[in-house]
Amino acid sequence: MPISFVNRALDAFAAALCVITPALAILWVLSVPSRVGLLIYPEQMAAGMLGAAMGVVYLRGQSGKGGARAALDMALGLGSVGLGVYMFLRFPTLTEAAHLHQTEALILGVVVTGLVMEGLRRVVGWTLVGIFAVLFLYALFGDHVPGALVGRPIPLDEVLRYLGVDSTGTWGQALQIAAFVVVVFVLFGGMLIAVGGGDFFTQLALRVAGNGPGNTAKVAVAASALMGSVSGSAVSNVMSTGVMTIPLMKRAGFRPEQAGGIEAVASTGGQLMPPIMGAAAFLMAELLQMPYREIVLAALLPAALYYISVFVQIDFLARRDRIASLADFDRQRLRVVLRRGWIPVLAFATLLTLIFELRMRAEAAAVWTVFELVALGVISRAFGGAGLTLAEAGRAVVTTGRTTCDVLLITAAAGMIIGLLSITGLGFALSWYLLDFGDQSLFGLLVITGLVGIVLGLGLPTTGVYLLLASLAAPALVQLGVPQLAAHMFVFYFGMLSMITPPIALAAFAAASLAGASQLKTGLQSFRFGWIAYLLPFLFVYKPALLLDGTAWEIGYVFFSALAALVLVTGGIVGHALRPLGGAMRVAWGGLGFAMIAPLHEVAPMAVEYAVSAAGIAVLAVSALMSRRAAPRATAAVPAEPGRS
Structure with a gap:
């Protein structure tokens, strides 16, 4: 059989896996298994989704590979899918009687650890893999660590069994939240863009920006805020909106690094922007056992201050440097914008009504809104209006599966790390140290926590940083009297700030590539334009009324x-x-x-x-x-x- 045919078949199989991931999420959110009388654990469904996600990571782009690399990736990809199916079928037995199947659990631990870590290395690099390796070694040799951090050594086979089958590790809460909440909201965002949401947001941003000083940069801020409220991803937001906004800012008179810095800061703020925010916000709601609508409401005022700060800086800068206001936009009247964007408007109205008025779970509200988007989009297109075809809806589903693979891998690895912190007792020891330090200086503890968040963020996405700090630092802050929501919002913000903090400011570097500017200068400009974000978390602690408390x-x-x-x-x-x-x-x-x-x-x-x-x-x-x-x-x-x- 020709190699090219095999590779094309594997590419098609990877696309099918991209469909399986959101499909399983929808089935679980709508409680379909229980409605038809099937008893399925959430860990089973999450394992199936993780297996599919890892399969996509290893198999994507297979037609562009060759030789040993193609064969290795094919083996890893098919092995990942097989692992997901096996865990789906065997998890009930293993979780109830793991002591009777120790060899099987040990083999699973080796396979799970190897596949997750290699997939993680490909997705986000070595940082999270290195943290896992340190904790894994601590679990084995903790008795050799001097001082108060000395631990009890755990046999290798016991650690691997834990990672392979335990519900508090790989298959635990972090992975489940990503699988059943984040995936459906990414699907909602993708479907919203597919029905014309991108054009709607752009035109709405043009209306918000007006004709005042620096209006091109204000368009960038408004468009990125609106897009970011759906995507929740800083880098993807830069690449989608920056293509239009950065050249406009440069044409108006902003220097390339200024244009890139403004776009980076505006796009990063999308993770803070209700109603959808970033993946970490959903994790926060579940960890705090708090309705997502309360997280959204608490985030409103800080997000408003964040974007107002950027608007004011642009206005003052444009007045100082006499940067012209461009008036040659294809700006439509507001009523025309709303009339043409009636599907996105109705979708947002439905989503907010279901969450806030009917008090439906956020993920269930998102699923029903997705169904509405597809139905209205297909009907509108059939009558010659804006919308989408069923083929375009299918492509949006595939894109969702491809986009969420990274998040599922990251949260699975975070679950493994959090599990190791728990079984070794290291998490308790570190929290005790933080508590002891905080008794002497709460402000000092906040500064250290913020710096750790930024440093971790240099190699990890916001989701990974938040999960680690929520397990280590947030409990210590709560014990010192900081309100729970304020403590988690504090670490959430500092997990996000690495996107605009040199030397590795990923959002700023992405914007620099579009602006044709120096990466370092663009990073410094993003740091400057985003200064308010470094102070807001401290207000959460000392002035919790900013979170509506x-x-x-x-x-x-x-x-x-x-x-x-x-x-x-x-x-x-x-x-x-x-x-x-x-x-x-x-x-x-x-x-x-x-x-x-x-x-x-x-x-x-x-x-x-x-x-x-x-x-x-x-x-x-x-x-x-x-x-x-x-x-x-x-x-x-x-x-x-x-x-x-």
Whole structure:
């Protein structure tokens, strides 16, 4: 049989596996097995989905391979699928009587560990594999570790059996959340784009940006926020929206690294943007046993501050550097945008109604909304309108399966790591150390946790960082009195920030490739434009009203004082607000803004904090009044010229 034929057949098989993954997720979310009288464990379904995902990772692009590499990948891919099927069939027996099948469990442990780690290495590199290796060795030789971290050595066969069949390890909560929640929301996002959601978001962004200073960059921010609320992936968001927005920003007068930095920050914020956010938000809801709608509501105000901060920086920068406002957009009237985008509008309305009004589980609401999207899209296309065909819907399903393979592998590996932390007792020992340190300085513990999150994020996606810190650092923060949601949101944000933090800022580097700019300079610009994101997590802890944890007065005060503070700090950084700011004024604005953000009530009476906030608002009001009286000439009439750093 010709090799080319075999490779084409394997490519087709990989595409079929991409369909199986979301199909199994939908069956489980709708409780189809129990409705037809089948008793199936969630671990069984998750194992089948992980097997399919690993099969895709090993088999994709098979037609472009050759020789020993093709043969090896074919063996690993088919072995992965076989593992998923075997675990689906055998898990009930193994989980109830593993002690009677020790050899079988041992073999499974070897196979599972080998396939997951090699697949993980191909997906995200060596970082997570290295962390797993360290913990695996600790489990075997923990008695050789000096000091309080000394552990009890666990026999090799016992560790492997645990990884192979235990419900708290590989097949545990982390993998199940990704399999049954994240997959269906990725499918929803893919189907929304397939029915014209991308054009709808772009036109809506054009309406939001308006014709003011720096409107091209504001279009980028609005489009990336809207797209990011569906995709939840920073790099994919950059690559999808940046193709249009980065050239526009450069044409208006933004330097390439500025254009790339703005796009990177705007796209990264999609993980924070309700109603869908990123995969880690779904994990947070399950770990906290909290309805997803509460996570969405808590994320609203921080996301608003994040994007307002970027908008304000763009506006001040454009005024300072006299960057022209481009008016040659194909901007449609709002009613036309809403009329043409009626399917995405109706889909979002349905999703939010099911989650917030009918209090349906988020994943079930997403599945029913997907069905609505397909039905409306097919009917609309049949009558000559916008929509999709059944073939396009099928391609969206295949894309979903291909996209979620990485997440399933990462969460399976995270489950293995969390399991090793548990059975060795190392997780408890590390948490105890953090608690002891936090008793001396909560702020110091927060700083260390944030730095660890950023460092881990240099080699891991947000999901992996969040799962690790949620297991190690978040419990210590909660024990020290930090509200649970605030603690988890803290580590969630810092897990995300590596995307815009040099030296390895993946979102910024992706944007740099589109902008034709230096990766380092683009990373530095993304760090600068995203400065507010490094402070917001501390507000979650010291001013939890920002997460809607407080009275209406507390929530309003924290939000509006933070809003005024970010305007002051931005003016100080840029050196320009509605009019230029001198050196002394820049220092005053920046210092007053940071003082407003700081939790002064921790070290002084609340009246002092209120007085500082009032002073900051007064400064902004006086500045706005003076700028209005000065009546500066319109920015849009000024020719574009290269911006300063």
